[in-house]
Amino acid sequence: MTGPLVDRLLEECVHLRPLDDPELDALRRALLVEDVLGVRLTDEQIAHHVLTDPAALRRLSATRHPRV
Amino acid sequence: MDTQVTTTLRAFIEESYLFGDSSRMPADDESLLETGIIDSTGVLELIEFLEEEFGFSVEDTETVPENLGSISGLTRYVSSKRAQGAA
Amino acid sequence: MCGICGVVSLGQPPELGVVEDMIGALTHRGPDGSGYLRDHGAILGHTRLSLIDYVGGAQPLGNEDGTVWVTFNGEIFNYIELRDELLARGHRFSTRSDTEVIVHAWEEWGQDCFSRFNGQWALGIWDRRNRQLILSRDRLGVRPLYYHLRPDGIVFASEVKALFADPGVPRALDPVGLGQVFSLWSTVAPRTPFEGIQQLEPGHVAVFDAGGFRSEPYWAIGFPPRGGEPSQDLRENSERLRELLVRATRLRFERSDFPVGAYLSGGLDSSVTAAAIRHFTDADLDTFSLRFTDDEFDEGVHQRRMVEQLGTNHHDVEVSHSDIAEVFPEVVWHAEAPLLRTAPAPLFLLSKLVRGSGYKVVVTGEGADEVLGGYDIFREAKVREFWARGPDSGLRNRATELLYPWLSRNPGKAPAFARSFFGADFDPADPGMSHRTRWNSTAALRTLLSPGVQEAIGSGRQADPASLLPADSREWDSLGRAQWLEMTTLLPGYILASQGDRMLMANSVEGRFPFLDRDVVEFANALPARHKLFGLEEKFLLRHAFADLVPDEIRNRAKQPYRAPDAASFFADGDPPDWLSEVLSPSALLASGLFDARQVEGLVAKARNRSRAFGNTDNMRIVGVVSTQLLHHQFIAGTGPRAQRRRPPEPVHAIDLVAQAQEDK
Numbered sequence: 001m002t003g004p005l006v007d008r009l010l011e012e013c014v015h016l017r018p019l020d021d022p023e024l025d026a027l028r029r030a031l032l033v034e035d036v037l038g039v040r041l042t043d044e045q046i047a048h049h050v051l052t053d054p055a056a057l058r059r060l061s062a063t064r065h066p067r068v
Numbered sequence: 069m070d071t072q073v074t075t076t077l078r079a080f081i082e083e084s085y086l087f088g089d090s091s092r093m094p095a096d097d098e099s100l101l102e103t104g105i106i107d108s109t110g111v112l113e114l115i116e117f118l119e120e121e122f123g124f125s126v127e128d129t130e131t132v133p134e135n136l137g138s139i140s141g142l143t144r145y146v147s148s149k150r151a152q153g154a155a
Numbered sequence: 156m157c158g159i160c161g162v163v164s165l166g167q168p169p170e171l172g173v174v175e176d177m178i179g180a181l182t183h184r185g186p187d188g189s190g191y192l193r194d195h196g197a198i199l200g201h202t203r204l205s206l207i208d209y210v211g212g213a214q215p216l217g218n219e220d221g222t223v224w225v226t227f228n229g230e231i232f233n234y235i236e237l238r239d240e241l242l243a244r245g246h247r248f249s250t251r252s253d254t255e256v257i258v259h260a261w262e263e264w265g266q267d268c269f270s271r272f273n274g275q276w277a278l279g280i281w282d283r284r285n286r287q288l289i290l291s292r293d294r295l296g297v298r299p300l301y302y303h304l305r306p307d308g309i310v311f312a313s314e315v316k317a318l319f320a321d322p323g324v325p326r327a328l329d330p331v332g333l334g335q336v337f338s339l340w341s342t343v344a345p346r347t348p349f350e351g352i353q354q355l356e357p358g359h360v361a362v363f364d365a366g367g368f369r370s371e372p373y374w375a376i377g378f379p380p381r382g383g384e385p386s387q388d389l390r391e392n393s394e395r396l397r398e399l400l401v402r403a404t405r406l407r408f409e410r411s412d413f414p415v416g417a418y419l420s421g422g423l424d425s426s427v428t429a430a431a432i433r434h435f436t437d438a439d440l441d442t443f444s445l446r447f448t449d450d451e452f453d454e455g456v457h458q459r460r461m462v463e464q465l466g467t468n469h470h471d472v473e474v475s476h477s478d479i480a481e482v483f484p485e486v487v488w489h490a491e492a493p494l495l496r497t498a499p500a501p502l503f504l505l506s507k508l509v510r511g512s513g514y515k516v517v518v519t520g521e522g523a524d525e526v527l528g529g530y531d532i533f534r535e536a537k538v539r540e541f542w543a544r545g546p547d548s549g550l551r552n553r554a555t556e557l558l559y560p561w562l563s564r565n566p567g568k569a570p571a572f573a574r575s576f577f578g579a580d581f582d583p584a585d586p587g588m589s590h591r592t593r594w595n596s597t598a599a600l601r602t603l604l605s606p607g608v609q610e611a612i613g614s615g616r617q618a619d620p621a622s623l624l625p626a627d628s629r630e631w632d633s634l635g636r637a638q639w640l641e642m643t644t645l646l647p648g649y650i651l652a653s654q655g656d657r658m659l660m661a662n663s664v665e666g667r668f669p670f671l672d673r674d675v676v677e678f679a680n681a682l683p684a685r686h687k688l689f690g691l692e693e694k695f696l697l698r699h700a701f702a703d704l705v706p707d708e709i710r711n712r713a714k715q716p717y718r719a720p721d722a723a724s725f726f727a728d729g730d731p732p733d734w735l736s737e738v739l740s741p742s743a744l745l746a747s748g749l750f751d752a753r754q755v756e757g758l759v760a761k762a763r764n765r766s767r768a769f770g771n772t773d774n775m776r777i778v779g780v781v782s783t784q785l786l787h788h789q790f791i792a793g794t795g796p797r798a799q800r801r802r803p804p805e806p807v808h809a810i811d812l813v814a815q816a817q818e819d820k
Contacts, residue, residue, distance in 0.1 A: 005387075012389050012685070015699055016692060017711050027550070028557050031541045032690030040544045046551075087757030092602065104599045107772050 006057045009036050013052070026051065037061050070147045073122075077142050080117055085110060096140040101133070111136060118142075124149045157214070158184030158202040158660075159226040159300075160312035161279050162321075163288045163363055165196065168813075169308075174198045176320035177312055179801035183489075184228070184313055184660045190214050190808030192224050195816075197281050197288065199226040202804055204663055206230070206411050206516060212252030213808040215281075219247050221812075222283045223258045228313055229276030229298045230667065231256055232406040237271060253410075261289070266360050269373045273406075273673040277355070279311055288363040294374050295522070295671050296344070296357035296647025299656060303352055309363045314657075315352055315491045319790065320800070325351045326791050328749070328783075334612035336493045337600040337779060340593075341648025343620060345370075348492050348786065357647050376642050377625065377680065378635035384683040389699065392686055395678060397700040403672035404431040407518050408438070415516045415667070416441040416509060419469070420717060421457030423694060423709060424520025424529070428669055430704040432518065433465045442467040443509050443517065445501050448475040449720050457709055464706055472508045474501045479724035480732045487785040489661040490653040494782040495597070495775040498719045499653045506662040515664060521655055522670035525638060525646050526679045528687030529694045531714060533637050534558055536589035537691060539581045540633065557691050586628065587621025589637035590644075599772055600779050603754050620644050632684035721774035725781070726766035738784040747787040750780055 009032070019025045029051040030041050039060045041050075050056045074096070082090050085105050092105075100106040106114065114136060115126045135145035158181025162169035171193055178189050178200040185202025192199040192215035201214040217224045231237065234253035237260060242248065246259040253274075260268035261280055266289075275297035280289040290311060292300050302311040303324050310321055318324045327350040335342045342348055344356040355361055361370035379385070386392055408415050417429045419442040432440050442462060447453040455471070462469045479500040486500045509517055524530045538554045545551045581588055601609060620640055628636050651668075659666045669675065679687070682696065689695035698710045725731045737743060739759060744752045758776055762769070769777070 008387060008389070009685070012689065012695075015389075015695070016689070024553060024557060027553055028690050031537060031554065031557075032685075034541065034544055035537060035690060036685050043545070043548050043550050046548075083757065084761060087603075087754040087761065089602070089751065089754050089757075104595070104602075107596045107599065107770065110770055110772065113768075113770060 003058055005037065006054055006061060009033070010052065010054055010057070022048065033057065033060075039063075070143055073146050074139060074143045076121065077139055077146075080121070081105065081139070084113060084117070094139065096143075097138055099133070099137050100139075101137060118146065122146055122150065124153055157204050157228040158182075158313045158317070159228045159277060159279055160200040160310075160317050161198060161226060161281070161288070162308065162310045163197045163281070164308035165365060166307040168196065169198045171198060173321050173323075174200045175803050176800050177310075177317040178202055178803040180317040180320045181313055182801055182804050183663055186663050186804055188213065188806045188808065189803040190810070191803075192217075192226070192281065192810045192812070193814075194224075194281060194283060194812045196286065199224060199279055199281055200803075201226045204515060204665060206413055206665060212250055212254055214254060215808075215810065216250070216252070216254050216258065217810075218258040218262055223261055224281045224283075224810075225254060225257045225261075225278055227254050227257055227276060227278040229274055229278070229293065230407075230410070230665075231272050231274040231276065232403075232410055232672070233273040235410075266373065269360055275668065275671070277313060286364055290355050290361040290363070290370075291373075292355045292357050292359060294358045294673065294676070295642060295651065297651050297656065297666075297668060297671060299652060300355040301347065301352055302355065304368055309368065315347070315349055315790070316488075318352060319793075326793065327351070328787060328791060330608045330611035333493065333604070333608065333749070333783065334601060335618075336495070337604070338594050338598040339620065339644050339648070340495055340597065341492060341644065341652070343618065343644055343648060349790070357643075375625070376639050377627075378631040378639070379681055380627070380630035381632040381635075381684070383630075385681055387683055389686065389696070392682060392696055393700040396675075396696055399672070399675045399678055400427065400669055400700070401431045401435050403669035403675050404428050404518060405435055406672070407667035407669055408432050408436060411516055413515050414438075414441070415518060416443055416512075416514045417467075418442070418505070418517050418519040419444045419458050419461055419467075420520065421454035421461065421709070422520070422712070422715065422717075423698060423705065424523035424670065426461045426520075426705045426709050427523075427697065427701050428518050428520055429461065429465055429467065430701065431669070433467070434704060440465065440467045441512065441514065442469050443505060443512070443514075444469070444471040445505050446471050446473040447501070447719070448473060449723070452718055452720060454715065457712065460706060460708055470508055470512055472504050474504055474719070476720055476724045476728050477732075478504060479719060480735070483724075483781070484734055484785050484789070485661070486658070487782050488789050489657045490782075491657070491786070491790070492649075492653055492782075493779055493786055494653055495600075495779050496719070497721050497724050497778055498717060499658050500724075501719050502654055502658040503661055506659045506664045509664050510662040516667060517659070517664060518667045518669060520670060521650060521666070521668045522646070522676075523694065523697065525642050525650075526670055526676055527694045527697045528634060528638070528684075529714060530641065531558065531716065532589060532593060532641065533634055533688050534691045534693060535592070536633060536637050537688065539588065540583070543581055543583055585621070586624050586636055587619065587640060589633070590621070590640050596772060597775065600776055603750050603758070603776060603780060605748055605751055608749055634684040634688050635680075638680075638687075722762050722766035722769045722777040725777065726762040735781060738781065738788055743784060743788065746792065747784060749783060749787065755780055 026046050026048050030046040033051055086092050094103045134141055160177040181202040185204045187205045188203040190201045199215040215224045215226045231253040234256045237256045241259045248255055269291050275293045277292050277298035277300035299313050301315050302309055303318055312318050329350040332342045332346050332348040345353040347354050358372050358374040359370050360373050419425050419429050444458045446455050479497050482500050482503055486503050542551055686696040725735055762777055
């Protein structure tokens with residue numbers, strides 16, 4: 001169920017506007033991932049390599065917290 | 069508590085945010101945000117006032133509710149900044 | 156575009172002279188001619204801005220046997236398709252106008268006819284068969300419709316100034332209405348700023364007859380449950396959106412007997428509509444833009460870029476502080492509401508330019524932000540939710556920088572405080588959480604009101620717009636709830652009214668809004684939320700769908716909300732204009748009794764010193780006080796040249812069934 005959504009989300013991320021600041025880029029991806037997948041990230045997970053990794057995102061979705 | 073600083077602050081709040089309506093002056097410990105006295109751009113006005121009136125620089129890290137959020141907080145903050153400056 | 160008015164009376168016959176005065180008051184909405192229908196117990200009036208079937212489309216207009224009549228302000232863009240259907244069902248048409256479709260559609264479908272209309276309208280139908288007045292308004296409130304109910308009758312009109320042409324209509328401001336404006340930015344229909352005057356809610360049809368007045372919706376704004384949106388594929392949705400928007404734009408551009416221009420703001424939405432016209436029709440295009448002498452507000456560079464790209468005939472008008480100050484009283488006269496921003500004033504000057512260039516109609520980008528997720532208020536809500544998910548995460552503070560890369564007086568400069576400010580009103584269980592901060596911070600304006608007014612507001616029932624959200628809204632994405640609130644408050648109450656219809660009609664220009672097309676709206680509402688707001692990337696699908704037609708420079712621009720200099724317009728360049736000093740004088744304040752004179756004095760003193768540096772709330776304070784005082788002066792005290800009586804514009808198309816009946820005897 002969430003697998004296809006993770007894939008769609010990552011595909012759609014290609015269209016994000018360019019952003020120079022890597023910290024801000026990670027932050028906006030974190031917001032996006034939390035919002036679309038309904039998950040909650042730790043500070044450690046707010047990192048580019050986690051937020052662009054399909055396997056990591058699928059694992060996160062599997063242990064979804066109730067939405068804020 | 070530095071009463072002179074507090075008086076100056078209250079005068080600024082009355083003129084700039086209350087437009088002369090002193091009846092709405094918040095108590096010293098009341099949150100300026102929660103009482104609707106200050107909004108986000110009001111904070112910038114406040115910072116500008118502090119820097120001009122008291123002659124110090126407000127650092128980004130110092131723009132926290134403890135320092136800027138109430139009259140008593142502001143008084144403590146201003147007093148400590150001036151003490152730093154005098155040292 | 157036009158003006159409508161009318162009276163229905165169950166007792167004393169309505170007076171034609173009064174209706175003629177009402178018609179005269181609507182001349183600006185229809186300078187090309189006027190008309191009335193007089194029946195026993197009812198008179199309909201109309202002023203005409205002629206756009207489709209100049210010869211045949213005079214109003215009020217009737218059906219084959221004169222039993223159903225309509226006075227109509229607006230356009231039904233799918234009128235050709237509806238006409239074909241009605242012809243097939245046996246109706247006989249005698250004109251080519253879209254107006255005539257309405258009477259036959261009413262005959263055929265009754266109240267169900269309105270859901271078949273794709274357009275923008277305010278109309279009154281007089282059905283002689285059962286002696287009913289039917290009032291209807293388009294889905295989102297593009298066209299205005301006000302009324303005043305009496306024990307034995309009703310009087311209605313496109314604008315309040317026409318209602319006030321009837322000496323029997325009471326003139327007073329409504330404190331509860333003012334309280335709404337000084338929180339929600341406008342009243343929420345059916346309420347208006349005037350006591351005893353109501354407005355028909357968007358998407359509603361009302362009936363008045365011997366049984367009284369009743370109103371019900373024929374359409375509602377709705378969204379699918381989160382995760383249950385029918386189409387998840389970006390490319391498919393992008394193609395479909397493009398198809399629908401191009402169709403909507405073409406309908407609005409082509410269905411007119413007179414040439415249609417386009418507004419070009421330099422932003423994404425109007426760039427899309429202008430590009431759609433250029434690429435999908437054969438026409439030359441005249442575009443119209445606003446420039447500002449004040450650099451902070453000017454978008455000329457981006458407008459130029461689009462003009463070059465599209466090769467349009469371009470016109471622009473440069474607006475200075477004093478231009479805004481000079482026209483502001485006339486702007487309030489047309490807006491008929493307190494304003495919290497001067498932004499309508501440059502739009503008044505823009506429509507004047509359009510008229511002066513020989514155009515009567517323009518296509519504009521209004522509605523895209525509401526319908527496709529463009530506003531900062533939607534992004535702020537997502538940031539609040541983000542913070543609430545990590546309350547102890549200092550890493551998340553910088554999200555304010557994602558929100559406001561462009562604003563020079565930037566709350567992000569005080570990041571920790573900004574977070575505590577923006578996060579302050581956030582209650583995750585509050586369905587109105589997206590708008591609570593705006594409503595609460597605007598409500599700071601209420602402290603300027605006099606004690607008497609504040610008391611009247613306090614004791615009146617304060618409607619929380621969020622309490623009107625439908626029950627199934629709990630299942631929507633939070634973006635849907637935010638959109639619903641915006642589409643039921645700011646859009647009809649301010650954007651389409653004070654900035655839209657009123658500023659265009661002030662110069663007899665009709666606005667047409669492809670983004671508010673019925674099919675575009677229904678498609679957009681069914682989209683996955685992320686295709687509207689992708690994280691914090693606003694109007695994601697729109698930008699994707701028109702990537703080939705709108706240059707990256709415009710597509711990738713950070714959202715710059717349309718704004719004009721506010722307090723600075725009145726105070727930054729020396730003394731404020733004379734009219735402002737008069738309207739804020741102690742005697743004027745005493746006469747209206749609306750504001751605390753001492754605070755107004757303090758506010759003005761602050762403005763004289765620092766209007767250029769004014770923050771959001773102080774700007775709203777100044778504009779709010781000034782515009783409300785003007786409103787009182789112009790409508791309640793009723794003085795000034797604008798309040799004078801005018802004759803109905805010639806030629807007058809008069810249908811007098813009462814006189815005919817007497818002749819037939």
